[in-house]
Amino acid sequence: DDDPPDPYNSRTTLLFFRGRTVRKSEGVVRAKLVKILKGYEDVHYEASYATGDSIKASSQGMRSSKFCLNPAGDTPSSNRLFDAIVSHCVPVIVSDKIELPFEDELDYNKFSVFFSIEEALVPGYMVEHLRKIPKEKWLEMWRRLKEVAHHFEYQYPPKKDDAVNMIWKQVQHKVPAERLAVNRARRLKVPDWWR
Secondary structure, eight states, rough: OOOSSHHHHHHHHHEEEEEOOOSSGGGHHHHHHHHHHOOOOTTTEEOOOOHHHHHHHHHHHHHHHHEEEEEEOSSSSSSSHHHHTTTTEEEEEEEEEEOTTTTTTTGGGGEEEOOOOOHHHHHHHHHHHHTTTTTHHHHHHHHHHHHHHHGGOOOOOTTTTHHHHHHHHHHHHHHHHHHHHHHHHHOSSSSTTTO
């Protein structure tokens, strides 16, 4: 149900994650979180692979959770973030280097919670911080998720400001800088010293 009378209390899981727990690079945080998040009754942290049943269970888990964990992985962003947003599950982003989709257009601080890797790996820190977020603040983030969710949905035919249009906006912003770099490299004999 996307509009329950009491969305905060109808979502009984505090923090939800279902996905691969073994990754390389910045993604090693996932394996460490297995131990840190163990033992909390209202935290669901499960190793899983993307199969039909697993995807369905993840979707149901997100829709019954207040916060959805998006730990660092192999790529700067993942479907998990999109899924959390369209499930109206407040994303909890753990990364020191993430580049978020459509960040030029959207203020993620209004509908997400951020932790550095160092903070996330302090036992109890992340869970206690999430528990201290007041119901009113969570509801504010949840409402904002409902407002921005359409930006993360792919539709055919595309609709105004859906994911397809947002991607084209991002491309439009990035192309001039890339074009400038290509032209500069073509005309300069010595590479840019500041790069």
